[in-house]
Amino acid sequence: MSRYCQARRFRKASFYVTHKWMAATSAGLAARIVAALREKGHSAYLVGGCVRDELLGIAPKDYDVATSARPDQVVDLFPSADLVGAHFGVVLVRGPDAQVEVATYRSDGSYADGRHPDEVTFETEPRHDAHRRDFTINALFRDPFSGEVLDFTDGQNDLRQGIVRAIGDPRARFDEDHLRMLRAVRFAARFHYRIERATYAAMGELAPLIHRVSPERIRDELLRILTEGNARAGCELLDGCGLLKEILPEVHAFQGVEQPPEFHPEGDVWTHVMLMLEQMGIATPSLALGVLLHDVGKPHTFRIAGRIRFDGHVEVGVEMARVILARLRCSNDLTRQVCELVAHHMRFKDAHRMKPATLKRFLRMDSFHEHLELHRLDCLSSNRRLENYEFAKHQWQSMPEEVLRPPRLLTGADLIAAGYEPGPLFSRILRAVEDAQLDGSISTRGEALQVAASLAPALERNPNS
Numbered sequence: 001m002s003r004y005c006q007a008r009r010f011r012k013a014s015f016y017v018t019h020k021w022m023a024a025t026s027a028g029l030a031a032r033i034v035a036a037l038r039e040k041g042h043s044a045y046l047v048g049g050c051v052r053d054e055l056l057g058i059a060p061k062d063y064d065v066a067t068s069a070r071p072d073q074v075v076d077l078f079p080s081a082d083l084v085g086a087h088f089g090v091v092l093v094r095g096p097d098a099q100v101e102v103a104t105y106r107s108d109g110s111y112a113d114g115r116h117p118d119e120v121t122f123e124t125e126p127r128h129d130a131h132r133r134d135f136t137i138n139a140l141f142r143d144p145f146s147g148e149v150l151d152f153t154d155g156q157n158d159l160r161q162g163i164v165r166a167i168g169d170p171r172a173r174f175d176e177d178h179l180r181m182l183r184a185v186r187f188a189a190r191f192h193y194r195i196e197r198a199t200y201a202a203m204g205e206l207a208p209l210i211h212r213v214s215p216e217r218i219r220d221e222l223l224r225i226l227t228e229g230n231a232r233a234g235c236e237l238l239d240g241c242g243l244l245k246e247i248l249p250e251v252h253a254f255q256g257v258e259q260p261p262e263f264h265p266e267g268d269v270w271t272h273v274m275l276m277l278e279q280m281g282i283a284t285p286s287l288a289l290g291v292l293l294h295d296v297g298k299p300h301t302f303r304i305a306g307r308i309r310f311d312g313h314v315e316v317g318v319e320m321a322r323v324i325l326a327r328l329r330c331s332n333d334l335t336r337q338v339c340e341l342v343a344h345h346m347r348f349k350d351a352h353r354m355k356p357a358t359l360k361r362f363l364r365m366d367s368f369h370e371h372l373e374l375h376r377l378d379c380l381s382s383n384r385r386l387e388n389y390e391f392a393k394h395q396w397q398s399m400p401e402e403v404l405r406p407p408r409l410l411t412g413a414d415l416i417a418a419g420y421e422p423g424p425l426f427s428r429i430l431r432a433v434e435d436a437q438l439d440g441s442i443s444t445r446g447e448a449l450q451v452a453a454s455l456a457p458a459l460e461r462n463p464n465s
Contacts (some may be wrong), residue, residue, distance in 0.1 A: 002420060025098040030063035031144040033093055033100055036077055043070040045104075045126060045150065047143035055159055056147070056191070065102045066141065068124045074102050088120055105129040111176040121221045127152045134173055135187065136165045136182045162193040170202035178209040181243060182221035189225055189234035200241055207242035219328040226288035232278035235292075250320060251301040252291060261309045263275055264382045269298050275381035286334055287370045290341030292322045318343045337367060341374055348388040350393075357438035363396045364404050372396070386417050409437055409448035418449060420456065429455055 030046055039043035067074070074091040075081050079329070081102075089104030095421040107128045108117035125128060126141050133139040136155035142148065149156065153167050164187045166173040166180070174180050181203045188195050210218065225234035235251070238244035245252040254270035266272055276291045283291070287342045297317030301310045301435035321342045325335040347362060354362065365371060376389050410433050412426050420426070429452050436442045436451050 021174065025095065026060070026063045026100060027144075029093070029095040029098045030065055032095075032099045033065050033078070033102060034067075034144055037065075037067050037069055037074070039078060040069070040073070042067050042073070043105075043124070043126065044069070046131075046144050047126075047141050048133070048138050051140040051142040051149065052155075052159065054142070055140070055156070059278070063100050065100055066105055066126060066129055067102060068105055069102075070104055070122060074104075078102075088117070089122055091268075103129075106132065108132045117176070118302070127151055131167060132179060133167055134177070134183060136167055136188070137163075139167060158196075162191065163196050164188045164191075164193050164199065165196040166199040170196075170199040174202055174206045174209070178206070179213050179221060181206065181210060181241070182213075182218065182225070182238075183243075185234055185237045185243070186221055186225045186228070189230040189238055190228045192230060192233070193236065203241040203243065207246050210243060215329045219330060222247065222328070223285045223288070224279075226292065227283050227285055229282045231280060231283070231288060231292075232274050232431070235274065235277060235459055248292075248324070249405055250296050250299075250324060256307060257299045257302055259298075262307075266382060266415050269295050276377040277405050279380055284370065286341065286367070287373060288339040289321075289325070289334070289338045290331075290345075290370065290374050293317065293324065293338065294342050294345045294374060294378070296320045296324070297340070314343060314346055337370070341371060345374055345378060346370055348392055351388050351392045355435075355439060357435040359395065360399070360404055360438045363392070363399065368396060406437060409433060409442065409445050410452065414445070415452065415454065418452070420452075425456065430457070 001316070012228055027050075030050070034044040034046070044065055045166065046063060047066040048064045048452055050063045053060040069077070069090050071083060071091050074093070075083065078091070078093045080094060082094075084090050084101070085103075089106050091102045093100050093102055105123040105126055105128060107123055111117050113228075130139040130141070130150075130152040133149055133153075136153040136158045138155070139151075139153045140155045141150035147215045158165050164184050166184070172416065184195055184199060184203060187193065225238070235244065239252065239255075251273075254273055255268065259267070259269060259270040259272065266275055273295060277288075280288065280291055295313065295317065297313035297315070297320055297462045298310045300316050300320070301313040303309050318339050322335060322337050326340060330338075344362075344365065351359065351362070370457065372389065372393055375392070379386050408430075410430060412422070412430065413428065415426055416422060420429075432455050433442075433448045433451050437448065442448055442451060
């Protein structure tokens, strides 16, 4: 089995086994919490996304409990619990292998900051708690023992109809927490649902308010939209209500940017990227962002000179991607990988003509499977020619590790021992020696020292060569 297939199979197997085990332990802990609360005379139910997912036949990622018990009463019952949101009535109860959030039923006052209620009122009935939540499909309560579902907002009907609907007045729900607009898109994309008309209209009216949400929260929702398997629909929903133009104007700018039909018969840059997202499926954050941003430099480099050209769009795109990812507060590692994907996405066309050293350095880039996948999607969403993809994939899968990354013949210590002065020249000599090794023209330390001796004078005379 190839290196690529083994890696993918291992990651998939590990994810599903771990996910199933964690869900099972969370479910057990949640049921024990409900039972313990009820034994003390409190009302308690599973609530929110876990109930929604179970009704859809999906294994929940985690479990939440809602109860009439006040936070102090929950802590009295579970002394090791943490008050993670005492003002909002949220307690985190940990078990040996899982943790569950337990929240007191509440109703909310006004939201001055567009995220948190200024005041909350603890309630004794789940009905009040249901009406302060975001969407009907997330306001369901379930008894973990009898299976009875409490539905105060007609959420089960919306689940059956495939609808994301804000509870009550959608403008009020989005005024309370502006991030809910992105959450509506995420749920619609994830479940292949439609957003109810009044809910979507309110999102269009209030889209500029998204700038009041922290970049980190926007980033997290955006990454979920892009990685959960229906990214094209998510982006089109963002665009349709005006949110895309607010959070990613550089991507909105793809629309109407024509491409040379001989290379891109599918149409403009927007159409091309949407096709890639449609075929991408579930993806890592870096691959998803790489697909979304790989042509981000095209609108800024568009010109017509005999035909449509985008000279320098890769270099421009790398810098634009870096700015966008900084704006979204992405990690250094994620930024580095996405910029690498953007920087190298055009190199596959030259793979057949690369010198052995150049090809090997190309193939051994970090997460090369993501470079391969981006290129495959790029081809399938344009001219559909996969010759370069197949060549690079075959070389990567078939080339032994000792050929792709052979032990170095020379190190900096070897150059010092040979009488060279340490300095910037070292790295250039060592790279040239390694290139000769990767090309197959040398294979011993003695030959490597000869190459270094022959190169050093020329490199000293021409430091910029």
